[in-house]
Amino acid sequence: MMTFDELQTHLPLSETTFFILLSLAPAPNHGYAIAKDVQVLSGGRVVLSVSTLYTTLKRLLEDGWIERSGTDPEPDETGRPRKTYALAELGRRILDAETARLQTLVAAARLRAVGGEA
Amino acid sequence: MSALRRLTNGYALLIRLYPADFRAEFGAEMAAVFAATLHKSHRAGLVPLAATCLRELIDFPANLLREHASSLRKEFFVETRQLLLDPRRASFFGGLGFGLGFALLILFRTLLNPTNATLLTDFGASLARETLLFVLVGVLGGALIGFSSGSAGLIRRLALAGGLGCGLAGGLGTISLYLLYASAAKNAPDQFLSPWLNSSAVGMMTIAIGGLTGTVMGSVLRRGKRTAYLALAGGLGFGAAHIASQLTSNILYNLWMRTPFYQLWMIPLGLAAAITGLVGGAALGWAMGQQKEYGMNAPEKSF
Structure with a gap:
């Protein structure tokens, strides 16, 4: 089990990694759905190319942040089953740590904005 | 054939440029996702449509390079537990x-x-020339x-490591020798560098090659702290080899020059150089293969 300090060494996450992990947080998903979800989650700002999506998925699989979770019952356009990916326990902890880090940053920014110049 | 079909086929060709293991795992998925994205x-x-194609083209080279680099890293950095080097054979x-x-090296240097x-x-x-030869x-x-x-796999990894180590030492050694010769020529233009100093400088270069x-x-083999042991064994082995080579080179040269083949003077020099490689390489191979405290086949200790 990774300690808090060890988790911190992986932060901050890149936007691509953060949004992919976030996309998988509620439920496992397949590649095409992840790409669409990332676009929606980022308000259209992050549009993943297929090569970026899969090289990132590969790295996350190797690092144990995500795992394969079988196939989607709905096949792709060619009729092939679509492999799905799920957030692993480590990935969930890293996502939580990154979210907490971002919340701290936002809280600090809000504090300064509310308090005026300190 | 429709334009979309051509683009999909073109992308399938690009996927073939990825390393084989990546392609086997993700190639079909990538092609399917690209086709779906393209249709949408x-x-x-x-x-x-143009934006999708452009995005892929822009991102593709960097991702391709990253995957090949990752594949090479996996290829060259292996777990030492898997290695089976017999010390006598390796030596x-x-x-x-x-x-x-x-x-x-002596032969090609002459040619x-x-x-x-x-x-x-x-x-x-x-x-x-010297860097390439080393x-x-x-x-x-x-x-x-x-x-x-x-x-x-080990042949490829050690060939790469050997080439890199020797090439680096050869290049740096050549620069050092140049600086030494240039300095000597500046201080005493009419005098040759003393043979002892010259031999010492070449000896240092030889030690650097081994180290x-x-x-x-x-x-490359992720030996951790034991890398220092290999460096020491290489340095000492090649250092001792240089002394052995120096002791024999004059004898071999003088004997050869009395034969009818004296015009092939590079042969005794090559033989003397071979002694350097023979002793140094054997020491390095022995150090890599010996199985006792520092051996590769010993149970891994935490370091």
């Missing part, structure tokens, strides 16, 4: 490889420098140490 963009209009093949390499230009008169060409020595020596294991080759081999 096409329905949205020409501009989104024999190390001696053979480096011995042959050093002998060929590549027919005008006998010196380091001082033609530094650039000398540096390039890379070849290291590749041959490393490959043969790897060959002793019977593993094709750096051991270091790079240890790093």
Whole structure:
């Protein structure tokens, strides 16, 4: 089990990694759905190319942040089953740590904005 | 064939440029996702379609390079638990490889420098030639140490490590010798560098060859702290080899010059150089293969 300090060494996450992990947080998903979800989650700002999506998925699989979770019952356009990916326990902890880090940053920014110049 | 089909087929060709393991795992998925993305963009209009293609083209080279780099890293940095190097075989093949390499170095050095230009008169060409020749020595020596294991992967890794270590030491050594010769020529233009000083400088370069080759081999094989042991063994082995070579080179040269083949004066020099490679390579191979406290086949300790 990774300690808090060890988790911190992986932060901050890149936007691509953060949004992919976030996309998988509620439920496992397949590649095409992840790409669409990332676009929606980022308000259209992050549009993943297929090569970026899969090289990132590969790295996350190797690092144990995500795992394969079988196939989607709905096949792709060619009729092939679509492999799905799920957030692993480590990935969930890293996502939580990154979210907490971002919340701290936002809280600090809000504090300064509310308090005026300190 | 429709334009979309052509683009999909073109992308399938691009996927073939990825490393085989990546392609096998993700190639079909990537092609399917690209086709789906393309169809969706096409329905949205020409501009989104062009944007999709452009995005792929822009991202593709960097991702391709990243995957090949990752594949190479996996190829060269292996778990040492998997290695099976017998010390005697590794020592024999190390001696053979480096011995042959050093002998060929003398031969090629003569062939590549027919005008006998010196380091001082033609530094650039000398540096390039020496670096290349030492890379070849290291590749041959490393490959043969790897060959002793019977593993094709280890042959490639040790050939690369040997080439890198020897090439680096050869290049740096040539620069050092140039600085030494230039300094000596400036201080005493009419005098030759003393043979003792010259031999010491070449000896230091030889020690560096062993030390750096051991270091790079240890790093490539993830030997951790034991890399220092390999560097030490390489340095000491090649240092001792240089002394042995110096002791025999004059004898061999003088004997050869009395034969009818005296015009082939590079042969005794090659033989003397081969002694350097033989002793140094054997020491390096032995250090890589010995199985006791520092051996590769010993149970891994935490370090």
